[in-house]
Amino acid sequence: MRVVETIAECRKELSKLRQFGGRTGFVPTMGALHAGHVSLMEICRPQVEISVASIFVNPTQFAPTEDLSRYPRPLEHDLELCRASGVDLVFVPTVAEMYPPLAQTTVSVSTLTTLWEGQLRPTHFQGVTTVVTKLFNIVQPQVAFFGQKDYQQQAILRRMVQDLDQPVKIRTCSTIRESDGLAMSSRNAYLTSEQRSQATQIFRGLAKSESLWQAGERSPAVLEHAIKTTIAEVSALDIDYVAIVDPETLKLLDTIDTGAVALVACRLGTTRLIDNLLLGNARQIVESD
Numbered sequence: 001m002r003v004v005e006t007i008a009e010c011r012k013e014l015s016k017l018r019q020f021g022g023r024t025g026f027v028p029t030m031g032a033l034h035a036g037h038v039s040l041m042e043i044c045r046p047q048v049e050i051s052v053a054s055i056f057v058n059p060t061q062f063a064p065t066e067d068l069s070r071y072p073r074p075l076e077h078d079l080e081l082c083r084a085s086g087v088d089l090v091f092v093p094t095v096a097e098m099y100p101p102l103a104q105t106t107v108s109v110s111t112l113t114t115l116w117e118g119q120l121r122p123t124h125f126q127g128v129t130t131v132v133t134k135l136f137n138i139v140q141p142q143v144a145f146f147g148q149k150d151y152q153q154q155a156i157l158r159r160m161v162q163d164l165d166q167p168v169k170i171r172t173c174s175t176i177r178e179s180d181g182l183a184m185s186s187r188n189a190y191l192t193s194e195q196r197s198q199a200t201q202i203f204r205g206l207a208k209s210e211s212l213w214q215a216g217e218r219s220p221a222v223l224e225h226a227i228k229t230t231i232a233e234v235s236a237l238d239i240d241y242v243a244i245v246d247p248e249t250l251k252l253l254d255t256i257d258t259g260a261v262a263l264v265a266c267r268l269g270t271t272r273l274i275d276n277l278l279l280g281n282a283r284q285i286v287e288s289d
């Protein structure tokens with residue numbers, strides 16, 4: 001496995017790896033890797049000849065009030081996990097490499113980025129779409145792997161590659177969970193042990209809507225209420241939103257025809273946690289290319 005820090009080195013290594021042809025798969029991350037990230041790398045590897053990961057805590061997707069400075073950066077451990085996952089190349093650029101002082105170009109997606117996470121983090125998705133476009137331009141993958149946990153992010157990136165004719169297929173991979181159901185997330189490291197056990201209530205809320213769905217419930221209002229009241233049993237959890245939305249447009253649904261996604265965001269102390277659940281045929285949408 002090669003680790004490179006500059007765009008020039010990354011391109012050079014990629015052209016060596018590509019001399020015999022083959023498809024390139026790409027897993028972009030912000031590091032502090034856990035089993036969720038490892039699953040993306042393990043799903044990527046058998047599908048391509050050349051697998052690439054990136055580790056970059058992208059400053060432009062953090063608001064000034066957010067956790068950029070305290071975001072965990074255990075680089076050596078991250079590289080060990082990449083090596084164990086069989087990745088060929090890891091790109092670990094510096095901020096100066098990705099954003100030279102004269103940089104002034106951004107990529108933005110409109111309506112989808114104004115909803116949900118975008119309402120609470122108004123500058124966040126423009127940072128994501130800009131850095132992911134830059135990474136796609138540098139790595140030039142045929143296929144890139146993202147987690148379902150960040151549901152809105154993958155929906156926006158799917159829109160972006162279609163709208164800008166970027167020649168990359170987006171694959172969305174299932175959320176990996178702790179044994180009590182909490183979605184794995186680098187930010188879980190911020191939780192105290194008490195908060196860690198409280199956090200699992202988010203999954204209990206989603207599981208409640210799943211069992212109602214299985215029993216035939218199709219009212220978005222009933223499903224939303226069930227999630228909210230279950231989460232509210234733990235008073236330490238402050239709900240930012242619970243919404244039953246269309247899997248593609250992320251707009252609120254009045255009725256559910258065939259599928260929906262339940263989106264949840266909560267605050268627990270100073271930590272924000274997000275999670276979601278696919279209902280009905282929503283899986284077909286996230287599994288489409």
Ligand SMILES: Nc1ncnc2c1ncn2[C@@H]1O[C@H](COP(=O)(O)OP(=O)(O)OP(=O)(O)O)[C@@H](O)[C@H]1O
Nearest residue numbers: 029030031036146147149150175176184185186187
């Ligand atoms: N539990 C998970 N299961 C599957 N994929 C995941 C999981 N958590 C994160 N990912 C995916 O890994 C990729 C990199 O995400 P990132 O480095 O931001 O990790 P994260 O755990 O989501 O961090 P954060 O806590 O900051 O949101 C994204 O595509 C993200 O959706």
Ligand SMILES: CC(C)(CO)[C@@H](O)C(=O)[O-]
Nearest residue numbers: 028029030058128131150
């Ligand atoms: C896609 C991403 C690597 C862009 O910085 C980030 O938003 C993430 O880790 O989900």
Ligand code: BAL
Nearest residue numbers: 030061062124150153
């Ligand atoms: N996984 C999403 C990255 C972020 O919250 O900044």
